[in-house]
Amino acid sequence: MSERHMKLGAFLMAGGHHIAAWRHPDAHAPAGSDIDHFIAVARIAERGKFDMIFIEDAAAIRERNPDLASQAARSTAFEPLSLLAAIAVNTSHVGLVATASTSYTEPYGLARSFAALDQLSGGRAGWNLVTSASELEAENFASSGLRPHSQRYERAEEFADAALALWDGVEDGTYFPAGGETFADHSKLHPVHWHGKHFAVDGILESQRSPQGRPIMVQAGASDVGKDLAARTADVVFAASQTKAEAQAYYADVKLRLGKYGRGQDDLKVMPGISPIVGATEEEAKAKYRALQEFIPDAVGVALLASYLSVQDLSAYPLDGPLPEMPQTNLIQSRQQLIVDLGKREGLSIRELARHFAGARGHWQVVGTPSQVADAMEERFLDGAADGFNVMAPLFPSGLEDFVTLVVPELQRRGVFRKEYEGRTLRRNLGVASPSKG
Amino acid sequence: MSERHMKLGAFLMAGGHHIAAWRHPDAHAPAGSDIDHFIAVARIAERGKFDMIFIEDAAAIRERNPDLASQAARSTAFEPLSLLAAIAVNTSHVGLVATASTSYTEPYGLARSFAALDQLSGGRAGWNLVTSASELEAENFASSGLRPHSQRYERAEEFADAALALWDGVEDGTYFPAGGETFADHSKLHPVHWHGKHFAVDGILESQRSPQGRPIMVQAGASDVGKDLAARTADVVFAASQTKAEAQAYYADVKLRLGKYGRGQDDLKVMPGISPIVGATEEEAKAKYRALQEFIPDAVGVALLASYLSVQDLSAYPLDGPLPEMPQTNLIQSRQQLIVDLGKREGLSIRELARHFAGARGHWQVVGTPSQVADAMEERFLDGAADGFNVMAPLFPSGLEDFVTLVVPELQRRGVFRKEYEGRTLRRNLGVASPSKG
Ligand SMILES: Cc1cc2nc3c(=O)[nH]c(=O)nc-3n(C[C@H](O)[C@H](O)[C@H](O)COP(=O)(O)O)c2cc1C
Ligand SMILES: Cc1cc2nc3c(=O)[nH]c(=O)nc-3n(C[C@H](O)[C@H](O)[C@H](O)COP(=O)(O)O)c2cc1C
Numbered sequence: 013m014s015e016r017h018m019k020l021g022a023f024l025m026a027g028g029h030h031i032a033a034w035r036h037p038d039a040h041a042p043a044g045s046d047i048d049h050f051i052a053v054a055r056i057a058e059r060g061k062f063d064m065i066f067i068e069d070a071a072a073i074r075e076r077n078p079d080l081a082s083q084a085a086r087s088t089a090f091e092p093l094s095l096l097a098a099i100a101v102n103t104s105h106v107g108l109v110a111t112a113s114t115s116y117t118e119p120y121g122l123a124r125s126f127a128a129l130d131q132l133s134g135g136r137a138g139w140n141l142v143t144s145a146s147e148l149e150a151e152n153f154a155s156s157g158l159r160p161h162s163q164r165y166e167r168a169e170e171f172a173d174a175a176l177a178l179w180d181g182v183e184d185g186t187y188f189p190a191g192g193e194t195f196a197d198h199s200k201l202h203p204v205h206w207h208g209k210h211f212a213v214d215g216i217l218e219s220q221r222s223p224q225g226r227p228i229m230v231q232a233g234a235s236d237v238g239k240d241l242a243a244r245t246a247d248v249v250f251a252a253s254q255t256k257a258e259a260q261a262y263y264a265d266v267k268l269r270l271g272k273y274g275r276g277q278d279d280l281k282v283m284p285g286i287s288p289i290v291g292a293t294e295e296e297a298k299a300k301y302r303a304l305q306e307f308i309p310d311a312v313g314v315a316l317l318a319s320y321l322s323v324q325d326l327s328a329y330p331l332d333g334p335l336p337e338m339p340q341t342n343l344i345q346s347r348q349q350l351i352v353d354l355g356k357r358e359g360l361s362i363r364e365l366a367r368h369f370a371g372a373r374g375h376w377q378v379v380g381t382p383s384q385v386a387d388a389m390e391e392r393f394l395d396g397a398a399d400g401f402n403v404m405a406p407l408f409p410s411g412l413e414d415f416v417t418l419v420v421p422e423l424q425r426r427g428v429f430r431k432e433y434e435g436r437t438l439r440r441n442l443g444v445a446s447p448s449k450g
Numbered sequence: 451m452s453e454r455h456m457k458l459g460a461f462l463m464a465g466g467h468h469i470a471a472w473r474h475p476d477a478h479a480p481a482g483s484d485i486d487h488f489i490a491v492a493r494i495a496e497r498g499k500f501d502m503i504f505i506e507d508a509a510a511i512r513e514r515n516p517d518l519a520s521q522a523a524r525s526t527a528f529e530p531l532s533l534l535a536a537i538a539v540n541t542s543h544v545g546l547v548a549t550a551s552t553s554y555t556e557p558y559g560l561a562r563s564f565a566a567l568d569q570l571s572g573g574r575a576g577w578n579l580v581t582s583a584s585e586l587e588a589e590n591f592a593s594s595g596l597r598p599h600s601q602r603y604e605r606a607e608e609f610a611d612a613a614l615a616l617w618d619g620v621e622d623g624t625y626f627p628a629g630g631e632t633f634a635d636h637s638k639l640h641p642v643h644w645h646g647k648h649f650a651v652d653g654i655l656e657s658q659r660s661p662q663g664r665p666i667m668v669q670a671g672a673s674d675v676g677k678d679l680a681a682r683t684a685d686v687v688f689a690a691s692q693t694k695a696e697a698q699a700y701y702a703d704v705k706l707r708l709g710k711y712g713r714g715q716d717d718l719k720v721m722p723g724i725s726p727i728v729g730a731t732e733e734e735a736k737a738k739y740r741a742l743q744e745f746i747p748d749a750v751g752v753a754l755l756a757s758y759l760s761v762q763d764l765s766a767y768p769l770d771g772p773l774p775e776m777p778q779t780n781l782i783q784s785r786q787q788l789i790v791d792l793g794k795r796e797g798l799s800i801r802e803l804a805r806h807f808a809g810a811r812g813h814w815q816v817v818g819t820p821s822q823v824a825d826a827m828e829e830r831f832l833d834g835a836a837d838g839f840n841v842m843a844p845l846f847p848s849g850l851e852d853f854v855t856l857v858v859p860e861l862q863r864r865g866v867f868r869k870e871y872e873g874r875t876l877r878r879n880l881g882v883a884s885p886s887k888g
Contacts, residue, residue, distance in 0.1 A: 034633060041626050045658050047539060047570050071559060073639075073654045089657050091559075094566040097535035101485060116556060120590040121509060128532040132485050152558040152653040188479050195472060201511075215590040216511045219527050220483050 017430050018393045018423070019281050019400025019442055021109070021250075022057035022065045024050065026088050028407035029287060031316065031370040032307030038410050045089035051102045053408050060416030061430050063441050064107030064138060065099070066230075066250075066402060067092035071116060072148035077315060093125050100133035107438030109138035109230050109248075114167055116144065116153040119174035119206075120213055126227045127179065127219035135223030135437035138248070139175075140230040141241075143168045165237040170208040172229070172245045177204045178217040179226035180447055187220055224437035225446040234262075234347075243269030243280065247444040250402050251284040252347065252375050254354055259284050259376070259397035279445050281399040284392070285375035288385050289406055290414045301379045304406055305371060313366030320369060321348055331363040375404055382418040389419075390428055455868050456831045456861070457719050457838025457880055459547070459688075460495035460503045462488065464526050466845035467725060469754065469808040470745030476848050483527035485536055491846050492537045495544050498854030499868050501879050502545030502576060503537070504668075504688075504840060505530040509554060510586035515753060531563050538571035545876030547576035547668050547686075552605055554582065554591040557612035557649055564665045565617065565657035573661030573875035576686070577613075578668040579679075581606045603675045608646040610667070610683045615642045616655040617664035618885055625658055662875035663884040672700075672785075681707030681718065685882045688840050689722040690785065690813050692792055697722050697814070697835035717883050719837040722830075723813035726823050727844055728852045739817045742844055743809060751804030758807060759786055769801040813842055820856040827857075828866055 026044030027033040034041050043049045057065050069092045088095060092110035100108055108129060112122055122139075130137035143164035144150070150158035159167070183200035206213045231242035232250040242249045249266055253259035263282045270280055289304075291297030310331065318326045321338055329336055335355045338348065355365050371377065378388045392398045405411030423429035434441050464482030465471040472479050481487045495503050507530045526533060530548035538546055546567060550560055560577075568575035581602035582588070588596035597605070621638035644651045669680035670688040680687045687704055691697035701720050708718055727742075729735030748769065756764045759776055767774055773793045776786065793803050809815065816826045830836045843849030861867035872879050 045569050045625075051539070071562060071656065073656050089566070089569055091563045091566040093532060094535040094563055094570060097532040098539045098570050101489070101536045101539065117559060118554060118591050121555060124509060125529045125532060128527070128529040131483050131527055132532060132536050148653060152651055153556050154650060187483075212592060213590055215586060218509065218511050 016428075018389070018398070018428050019248075019283060020060070020062045020429065021107075021248075021283055021400070021402040022053075022060075022062045022412060023285065023402050023404045024053055024065050024067055024088075025404070025408065028411055029372070029375075029404040030304045030406035031312065032304060033407050035307040036304060036407060039407055040409075043408060047090070047095070047098055049408070050088070050090070050095060051099055053412060054099045054103050054106060056409055056412050056416055058103050058106040060412075060420045061433060062106055062403075063400070064109050064136075064228075064438060065096075066109045066138075066140065067095060067111060068140075069111035069113070069142070070144065070146050070149055071113065072146060072152050074148075075319075076148065077319075093129060096129055096137070097132055100129060100136065103133075103136075105136075105433045105436060105441075107136045107138055107228065107441065108133055109140050109228065109438075111140040111142055113142050113144040113149070114171035115159065115164055116149070119171050119211055120178065120215065120217075122171075123175040123178040123217060124219060126175075127217060127222060130222045130224065130227050131220060135439070137222075137224075138228035138230050138438055140232065140250070141168060141172060141246075142232065143238075161235065162237070165233075165235075165241065167210045169241060170210045172241065174204070174206045174208070174211050174213050176226065176229075176245065176447075177206050178213065178215075179222060182217055182219060182221045184221045224439035228438050228442065228444070239266050240269055240272075242266060243275070244273045246280055247439070247442060248281045248283055251282065252350065253284045253397070254350065254376055256392055256395065256397055258350075259392055260395065263397050276445070278443070281442060281444065283400045283402045284398050285402045285404050286389065287372040287375045287377040287404045287406060288415055288419065289377070289379040289411070290382060290385055290418050292381065292418070294381055294384065297379045297381060297384075300406075301371075305367060308367060308370045310363060310366070313370040314362060316370050317351070317362065317366040320351055326362060329362055332361045334359070335362060335365065371406075372404070382422045385415075385419050386422040386426065389423065390426060393428060454866075456827065456836070456866050457686075457721060458498070458500045458858075458867065459545075459686075459721055459838070459840040460491075460498075460500045460850060461723065461840050461842045462491055462503055462505055462526075463842070463846065466849060467810070467813075467842040468742045468844035469750065470742060471845050473745040474742060474845060477845055478847075481846060485528070485533070487846070488526070488528070488533060489537055489540045491850060492541050492544060494847055494850050494854055496541050498850075498858045499871060500544055500841075501838070502547050502574075502666075502876060503534075504547040504576075504578065505533060505549060506578075507549035507551070507580070508582065508584050508587055509551065510584060510590050512586075513757075514586065515757075531567060534567055534575070535570055538567060538574065541571075541574075543574075543871045543874060543879075545574045545576055545666065545879065546571055547578050547666065547876075549578040549580055551580050551582040551587070552609035553597065553602055554587070557609050557644075558616065558651055558653065558655075560609075561613040561616040561655060562657060564613075565655060565660060568660045568662065568665050569658060573877070575660075575662075576666035576668050576876055578670065578688070579606060579610060579684075580670070581676075599673065600675070603671075603673075603679065605648045607679060608648045610679065612642070612644045612646070612649050612651050614664065614667075614683065614885075615644050616651065616653075617660060620655055620657065620659045622659045662877035666876050666880065666882070677704055678707055678710075680704060681713070682711045684718055685877070685880060686719045686721055689720065690788065691722045691835070692788065692814055694830055694833065694835050696788075697830055698833065701835050714883070716881070719880060719882065721838045721840045722836050723840045723842050724827065725810040725813045725815040725842045725844060726853055726857065727815070727817040727849070728820060728823055728856050730819065730856070732819055732822070735817045735819060735822075738844075739809075743805060746805060746808045748801065748804070751808040752800060754808050755789070755800065755804040758789055764800060767800055770799045772797070773800060773803065809844075810842070820860045823853075823857050824860040824864065827861065828864060831866060 186200040624638040669684040
């Protein structure tokens with residue numbers, strides 16, 4: 013009945029989203045530095061008609077503590093824009109979303125790199141804008157330490173505006189105008205004069221106009237200021253919501269903010285994460301899940317939980333008791349809250365929470381048959397909790413392969429997911445409005 | 451007789467190095483934004499056993515003056531690191547050198563992007579370090595305007611040192627140690643604590659060690675401080691020398707500086723530019739040259755000359771008279787000097803200089819048969835003027851194709867150029883020493 017289709021993103025991670033993926037016999041351990049592995053995984057997503065693949069990022073090693081090194085094993089050795097440029101020329105339809113921070117670069121350089129990816133891919137680039145909450149990143153770039161949350165977002169607002177202005181400053185058909193004596197039609201270039209508190213840009217982007225108008229903007233902010241920035245500038249928001257009620261609340265909250273900025277309800281797609289573990293039967297799915305969980309050492313799980321909570325250490329507390337009361341910090345407020353809430357709601361011990369979060373890292377996890385997974389997705393999709401999902405396969409390539417082979421056809425059969433790409437650009441496939449000029 | 455082989459770089463430019471390349475019927479006009487064109491050209495270079503391809507850069511449009519737009523037609527719409535990532539996965543042996551400035555980014559981010567390109571390509575990345583002398587770039591990044599030459603180099607020195615420290619901070623075999631219970635052997639990670647006047651970095655590069663030890667460092671400085679930086683940190687220097695005597699003087703000068711830094715004569719390869727126009731016969735070569743020169747409008751040539759000289763305008767002076775006396779500026783001192791010297795030495799008029807520079811842009815131009823071109827190269831190679839050449843084909847792909855088909859076999863026959871790649875990494879092919887650790 014529904015003509016509305018869900019959007020799907022494939023959140024790539026070297027060996028898999030599961031913390032112990034790299035220890036699993038099916039995983040390709042050095043995946044993070046193997047470009048052929050990433051290209052193969054991207055092609056699986058494209059075969060599954062995914063709107064996009066998504067590469068997370070932090071410009072730092074992921075973990076200072078050697079005991080937690082497993083955490084880092086999931087990440088890639090490739091800076092995301094370089095990685096996606098290499099994938100772009102080996103794919104044809106799937107969108108390519110790279111994470112990049114507004115805290116340690118300048119808008120001109122980043123706008124230009126995304127424009128390049130957009131040209132290379134024929135209009136499939138997207139930018140996941142983050143403000144970088146990690147101390148480890150701050151140390152790589154500044155002696156002054158991590159900026160407070162509010163300053164990071166002030167900078168992000170300016171950064172986004174400057175980048176948007178640069179992309180919009182070049183009209184379609186500027187270069188090699190038909191029958192032209194000159195190489196560029198300068199009347200179609202609109203110099204940007206953008207002066208803010210953090211940045212000044214007086215120039216024209218060295219690029220043609222994007223084949224999709226401009227790159228897609230993605231955001232995953234969970235704070236008020238983060239959700240406002242998304243409502244004003246983003247085409248897609250990712251979220252980490254455990255329960256359906258949480259997801260609905262987040263969805264309603266973000267959609268409500270669109271009005272303030274004169275945007276329509278369909279202009280921003282809300283795509284919460286889902287961590288699916290799929291088996292032909294329920295037994296098989298559960299066995300797959302158990303096989304993964306077995307590889308998590310308790311020490312790793314608990315240390316990881318502490319790092320999610322932004323506390324130094326949890327080893328003073330009994331493993332089988334509840335979480336202690338937590339101080340609020342300005343770091344990743346939302347994830348912290350999510351963990352505390354889940355612990356209270358389901359009465360979980362530190363060990364249980366650790367296992368749970370070590371596995372799916374706070375994202376919604378569904379273990380089941382293709383139709384059980386499709387049911388769960390369809391329900392949230394139809395009940396105002398999601399416009400689509402950011403699929404976090406526990407293992408690569410096998411977890412994504414399972415999803416594409418088993419769940420995608422089920423979603424297609426139900427008429428809630430595309431059978432063919434609508435077009436060649438990410439914007440066209442997402443069905444979000446194009447910026448005016450060009 | 452000589453066992454010493456010359457090194458060859460292919461300096462790519464969208465449609466060609468010749469200013470009017472894009473107007474030529476053989477040129478593919480929108481080459482600058484066509485990734486397939488660049489991949490095809492890179493493969494021609496690889497077929498010719500070139501050590502590397504080279505991508506120049508400026509993070510800005512190339513020309514404010516619409517009358518000079520032709521100048522910009524040579525440049526690419528792709529930021530170089532993205533472009534080379536896409537080329538990396540479509541080539542197997544040729545080195546990949548991207549230009550990047552030290553003036554508008556931070557060492558951690560750039561070191562990481564080059565590390566990614568190095569991993570993607572299996573050890574074929576190189577960084578052409580520039581300080582960005584262009585006002586147009588400065589305007590895109592700072593309201594404060596262009597920094598003076600000395601400050602740019604002070605920053606470049608720090609930038610290079612921090613990047614080298616980051617690359618050297620990760621040993622070989624750090625990740626997935628054999629039989630290891632943890633993903634990383636932390637004893638092989640050496641945190642960098644680099645604090646200078648311009649940058650502070652306290653961290654570890656998020657990358658494996660480069661397959662070639664670290665990326666190749668390229669420089670094209672012509673000032674004293676530029677040559678010193680190259681002698682201290684570079685593996686390759688590019689140069690723009692017109693006459694053999696100039697080339698010899700530059701060569702001797704740079705090589706002499708190596709001693710100061712405890713480096714050997716072979717540790718730095720000097721590769722001046724050559725702009726070859728090759729024909730099966732001398733007549734054919736000359737006809738090719740004339741066909742290109744015919745496409746240069748006088749107005750474009752003269753305005754371009756003015757911009758090379760960093761003067762506003764030359765239109766007050768008679769086209770057929772000599773250059774007026776020039777004020778020294780702190781901008782690109784060397785190129786300015788080169789033009790003034792050539793004008794005096796050969797008694798050229800403004801029009802003649804304009805044509806000349808518009809064509810080869812101050813680089814050494816050789817028009818002739820394969821054996822004439824090989825003679826000219828061999829002479830400079832054997833007479834202490836060059837360790838190799840940075841080949842600037844007037845047109846792409848045909849100009850490079852000519853060189854690879856006609857000149858390369860001639861150089862191979864004479865025993866001055868390789869018949870097969872020595873290895874898979876750029877460092878191995880260049881034959882320059884590896885850094886110690888790892
Ligand atoms: C699916 C998802 C992916 C994210 N990816 C990144 C990332 O790659 N890099 C990063 O620094 N932050 C990432 N974040 C964190 C968010 O950008 C954001 O900082 C966080 O949700 C807290 O929200 P706030 O910044 O509004 O406080 C991600 C969050 C989610 C939900
Ligand atoms: C072959 C060659 C390529 C160059 N490529 C670039 C480039 O891509 N971007 C840039 O800003 N400067 C480039 N330059 C300029 C040099 O980096 C350098 O700034 C210039 O030669 C003046 O020397 P100096 O900086 O020591 O004064 C190039 C120079 C040469 C000879």
